[in-house]
Amino acid sequence: MFKNEKISFRLIGGENEIGSNCYYLDIHGTGIILDAGLHPEKKGLEALPNFELLENQNTDYVIISHSHIDHIGSLPYLIQRYPHLKIYTTPQSRDIAEVMLHNSLYISNKEIIDGDPLPHYTHEQLDLLTETINVVKFNEYNELIGYRHLRNEQINLKFLDSGHILGSAGILLETSSIRIFYTGDTCASKQTIMAGAEYPEKPIDAMIMETTTAASGIITKRSDEIKRFAKSINKIVDAGGSILIPVFALGKQQEILALLHNLIKKGSIPELDIYTGGLGNEISDIYDSHRYTSRRTNNKLKLKEIPQLKLDYENLLNDKYFKVPSIVLAPSGMVFDGTPSFILAQRWLKQKNFAIFFVGYLDPDSPGFKILHSKKNEVIKLTESAEEIKVMCEVDYFRFSSHSNREELINLVKITKPKILILVHGEPDGMIWIQTKVQEKLPNTKVIIPKLGEEYKISD
Numbered sequence: 001m002f003k004n005e006k007i008s009f010r011l012i013g014g015e016n017e018i019g020s021n022c023y024y025l026d027i028h029g030t031g032i033i034l035d036a037g038l039h040p041e042k043k044g045l046e047a048l049p050n051f052e053l054l055e056n057q058n059t060d061y062v063i064i065s066h067s068h069i070d071h072i073g074s075l076p077y078l079i080q081r082y083p084h085l086k087i088y089t090t091p092q093s094r095d096i097a098e099v100m101l102h103n104s105l106y107i108s109n110k111e112i113i114d115g116d117p118l119p120h121y122t123h124e125q126l127d128l129l130t131e132t133i134n135v136v137k138f139n140e141y142n143e144l145i146g147y148r149h150l151r152n153e154q155i156n157l158k159f160l161d162s163g164h165i166l167g168s169a170g171i172l173l174e175t176s177s178i179r180i181f182y183t184g185d186t187c188a189s190k191q192t193i194m195a196g197a198e199y200p201e202k203p204i205d206a207m208i209m210e211t212t213t214a215a216s217g218i219i220t221k222r223s224d225e226i227k228r229f230a231k232s233i234n235k236i237v238d239a240g241g242s243i244l245i246p247v248f249a250l251g252k253q254q255e256i257l258a259l260l261h262n263l264i265k266k267g268s269i270p271e272l273d274i275y276t277g278g279l280g281n282e283i284s285d286i287y288d289s290h291r292y293t294s295r296r297t298n299n300k301l302k303l304k305e306i307p308q309l310k311l312d313y314e315n316l317l318n319d320k321y322f323k324v325p326s327i328v329l330a331p332s333g334m335v336f337d338g339t340p341s342f343i344l345a346q347r348w349l350k351q352k353n354f355a356i357f358f359v360g361y362l363d364p365d366s367p368g369f370k371i372l373h374s375k376k377n378e379v380i381k382l383t384e385s386a387e388e389i390k391v392m393c394e395v396d397y398f399r400f401s402s403h404s405n406r407e408e409l410i411n412l413v414k415i416t417k418p419k420i421l422i423l424v425h426g427e428p429d430g431m432i433w434i435q436t437k438v439q440e441k442l443p444n445t446k447v448i449i450p451k452l453g454e455e456y457k458i459s460d
Contacts, residue, residue, distance in 0.1 A: 013049025
């Protein structure tokens, strides 16, 4: 045994939350950072992982599971601090990262305040960064050996489709003596576009598993939820109203657009004007360009060919959807202040025959969460500085999650039989539920809910 030869895990960001996700592995002297996220609701340094925890650690690679901002948004800051890091992701995530990071920079530049300690970077620097990203195709192996690697054997990296969004991957790291699997954001069941996750075939020694939906015990059949969705759309349209669906530009817009297209083709809902725009449309083009290089339910579907009207961000409150029954897909999915969905929601809430339908995760502190839990005729304020609004429209939630539900997560643990299970990317109640169930069903599996910065030994 070599001196200091070990395999260990540290949580660098995202403790007991879904935000600045970042994890660190030391595998026999090779330092691997998994994801580098930015918290979507926090500002400045508070939005970043605690990169100071990486000081005095081996740092060789950063591997990105997918290109949602809570997994890739702090990558430029990480590379500023550790410019020697080699970056790996899937080809699809690399293409999306370029668009997402430039958009994130555009937003952050508008929010800069005097005295902000956050180090800044330029669009030109981003171009250089994205050019340095190394891509590995799904189910192909790539060898990793860090500068201070202590064994005469490489670490093999393999990406498995995690079924969450285009390019999203579970990350398998193998040596001759250990297998470590990081699920990334994972969805076991197929969605409208994505075909569902692939998982390792053999048992795993250690698994780092997301728990986004584990706090919810409500599990519905997707087919039943689609029928309820169509019925609810018809009810609003028959009353002469329009529907606002707040969506994430990456993933959720594409899935819901494809679902609406399918419902119209089947005659389940009438032909309606569907409004989309902005970043989501750029990402839809990337979805189309990779439709034959990724696992899909229908590789022939081109999102660009679905009839859509452009959402005019300069004229949001004066468009036809306030007069003609329509469906508006508007970012952000959580209705953050200043986004198109926030601006539209303030007027939508006042419309008696209109509706706001939520279709994805809502942070408990987000304006979207506040809308969802409001009651008819209740007076609410979306933010402290926003106007008071009496809720007149219908509000509903449809479970079209791009994450595995908690029973699917438990099933994954049963399949992979990890000796050590590390729970991340979730709410405390959900993590505790998973921990309890795993200890009941697999008593030989050690379950860890990690604390920020603490080192957890995976193997000698």
